[in-house]
Amino acid sequence: MSRRNIFELLTEKYDVVKEMNKIRRIFNKLRFSTIQFSSEKLTLEELFDFYALPSWKQRGTVFSYKEIKAKLHLPQSFSALKIEEILLTLEYYINVLFAVNAKCFNIKNPLALPSYECRMLVSNIDILLEHLNYKPLEFPKEELVILVPKNPAATAVAEISSEEIAFAILKYNHASLKGQLEEKRKLLVSIANEYEPLLEKPVEGFKDYFAKTTGLLNNLNIRHNNKAGKNKNEIVAKMSPEELESWYDELYQLLLFCVLCKDNYERKGKVSELLKNLKTELKAK
Incomplete structure (x- = not known):
């Protein structure tokens, strides 16, 4: 070492x-x-x-x-x-x-x-x-x-995540990680693993975002080796480190979006229930 x-x-x-x-x-x-x-x-x-x-x-x-x-x-x-x-x-x-x-x-x-x-x-x-x-x-x-x-989205997701994943979410944004492709890849894997159940059950109306997030995780040299071997993809293999890092950053934002979609979908349900009860109460009067 x-x-x-x-x-x-x-x-x-x-x-x-x-x-x-x-x-x-x-x-x-x-x-x-x-x-x-x-x-x-x-x-x-x-x-x-x-x-x-x-x-x-x-x-x-x-x-x-x-x-x-x-x-x-x-x-x-x-x-x-x-x-x-x-x-x-x-x-x-x-x-x-x-x-x-x-x-x-x-x-x-x-x-x-x-x-x-x-x-x-x-x-x-x-x-x-x-x-x-x-x-x-x-x-x-x-x-x-x-x-x-x-990054308001990162802070919002960190606040509803476990301490370990919150650290990973906030660390990804740190200036010291610019150019650190392998470190960013590991953080993306950690965040994705934490929210895998959520990605497998996309929010109605946003399924395309969830599918694209999963697609990038599986084909952008993150979960699998897409630069060589059986999962090799020529486009990814030819990407410069700078271009790949740019796509990692895009994926990071998509992951945050998917988590916030789920969180706000559940919040929407609670608000709908409250409004329904409020209207029922008004009619009763």
């Missing part, structure tokens, strides 16, 4: 909870010098309170960052993978950084330049969001940043 280099070892396992706590520590550790408070350094949140909050369009009626954190019920630390808590906290951090950057680092109010830790903090937040399949969406006029799924 070949020796793994240092970079492969560093990126082998990413612990979301551990990395979130690291981000929290760096966020709380940052200090800035100002002309007004030359004798002491302010934390990022104190800087936010003094220079950004009074004119921040999203302030509402709050007087301090402490009041914002209390309203949001942000945890002191993270011990479990609670995605909603992590995203809410990251959204708070990003908005504080956004407001401070917009309102403090200018000629009228010169401050010490952001430290290397500040730049690393932003980078670590970006990396964590990448692993969670989220991205920041800025609204400059409203002075607001919100976090949204990079």
